[in-house]
Amino acid sequence: MGSTSGVRTFSKSDDPVAAEECCNTVGKGFASEPNNVFFCADPALFEGRWRAIAHNSLLRSPETPLLHSVASGDTQHAAVAFAYSYPEQKTPDDAPEPPGVIDLSGSGRPEAVPTRDEMLKYLGDKKTEFYQRRGPFEYVAFLATRPEHWGRGLGSRLLKHLTDRADAGGRWAYLEATNADNARLYARHGFREIETKVWTLECLPGQRMMLIYMERPPSAQQQ
Secondary structure, three states: OEEEOOEEEEOOOOOHHHHHHHHHHHHHHHOOOOOHHHHOOOHHHHHHHHHHHHHHHHHHOOOOOOEEEEEEOOEEEEEEEEEEEEOOOOOOOOOOOOOOOOOOHHHOOHHHHHHHHHHHHHHHHHHHHHHHHHOOEEEEEEEEEOHHHOOOOHHHHHHHHHHHHHHHOOOEEEEEEOOHHHHHHHHHOOOEEEEEEEEOOOOOOOOOEEEEEEEEOOHHHOO
């Protein structure tokens, strides 16, 4: 567990209570995410679903110091990133499910399950492909700020912390943006678009799921 430039880095095992607060931040920050409606019909469930997704992610990697958070005022975890070194800190694909995983099946659209599974496989395949092309890299899985703290540069502080870490190791960084606004933020920190992938369903006209895959070279390779 450590802190640099006001960013606290720790694992779930280091501080379980703080880890759950980070999950709460993910839930609140992603509740307005435009892709939510594609997988869940009830907006009242969006925050809880993301909180559970973050919770499950930490359960699968309890010893990995993948939590990076910054405070704002009296809020200790006003903005949070889940980020880790790939492949060194990646949870094995064949790892058994740990106890305490929250079942999300009851809150999602049944008709979107096949697309969700396809998306998750695609996410994994793209990281494997990126590793083969760029070597070991720093992966940013989530970056979220509580809505009441938006516009204060907290996300940028976290991104600088993470990109500085990647630069120190001479490593590329990789992430998936979920909308154009986020992609513009990442671009200001040196990320560039690799590909945009869109999923649609005939039963959900006008709705789509979009991911923008982005990479950032280490500073030594930037022009």
